[in-house]
Amino acid sequence: xxxxxxxxxxxxxxxxxxxxxxxxxxxxxxxxxxxxxxxxxxxxxxxxxxxxxxxxxxxxxxxxxxxxxxxxxxxxxxxxxxxxxxxxxxxxxxxxxxxxxxxxxxxxxxxxxxxxxxxxxxxxxxxxxxxxxxxxxxxxxxxxxxxxxxxxxxxxxxxxxxxxxxxxxxxxxxxxxxxxxxxxxxxxxxxxxxxxxxxxxxxxxxxxxxxxxxxxxxxxxxxxxxxxxxxxxxxxxxxxxx
Numbered sequence: 001x002x003x004x005x006x007x008x009x010x011x012x013x014x015x016x017x018x019x020x021x022x023x024x025x026x027x028x029x030x031x032x033x034x035x036x037x038x039x040x041x042x043x044x045x046x047x048x049x050x051x052x053x054x055x056x057x058x059x060x061x062x063x064x065x066x067x068x069x070x071x072x073x074x075x076x077x078x079x080x081x082x083x084x085x086x087x088x089x090x091x092x093x094x095x096x097x098x099x100x101x102x103x104x105x106x107x108x109x110x111x112x113x114x115x116x117x118x119x120x121x122x123x124x125x126x127x128x129x130x131x132x133x134x135x136x137x138x139x140x141x142x143x144x145x146x147x148x149x150x151x152x153x154x155x156x157x158x159x160x161x162x163x164x165x166x167x168x169x170x171x172x173x174x175x176x177x178x179x180x181x182x183x184x185x186x187x188x189x190x191x192x193x194x195x196x197x198x199x200x201x202x203x204x205x206x207x208x209x210x211x212x213x214x215x216x217x218x219x220x221x222x223x224x225x226x227x228x229x230x231x232x233x234x235x236x237x238x239x240x241x242x
Contacts, residue, residue, distance in 0.1 A: 019124035036138030089148030105131035
């Protein structure tokens, strides 16, 4: 009975002192490269809620504190499980097809220990990033993302070359509205060595032709000037002879 009262007390305390709900933020960065483009997606999420396979809004404080006090082995297993669920449940869609992604960053026991040092009062939530990176096929027109249900609604910030920052929302476990990435996946035009040599060879020839044209124009001007000066002199000589 005492245990039941303790659980009830913890539940009421959690309700009264509930942690702020952390909205899942998704930062999408699209860049160009020779192969067609690269997308990096950074997902800021509630680490402990996701490790407990629950949403930030629904999970209770005592559950998260209990996870923080778990043995290092159990805590590591919880984070490992969350990484695997994230890799399987978070999708980047290129023209409707799921991309193969590399998970390049995820919460670790060491990063949570660092959070403990920086937050000695252990104020929840624990916010950290999953980061995915993927190669975009050349000619890709649109991208979208879809998160797992327990990440709840996603708030997207999209950055693309030559475009203003875009803000989108995606409902839990649903794909976001597609956004255009064609400006980053068009083939990059390269000047070949032969073309470069031809261009350099053409430059002196063009310059020489320009100099010839200027010289001819100058000679023509001198000729006209001579005619203007000589003609009155000849007329004056003829008049004097008469």
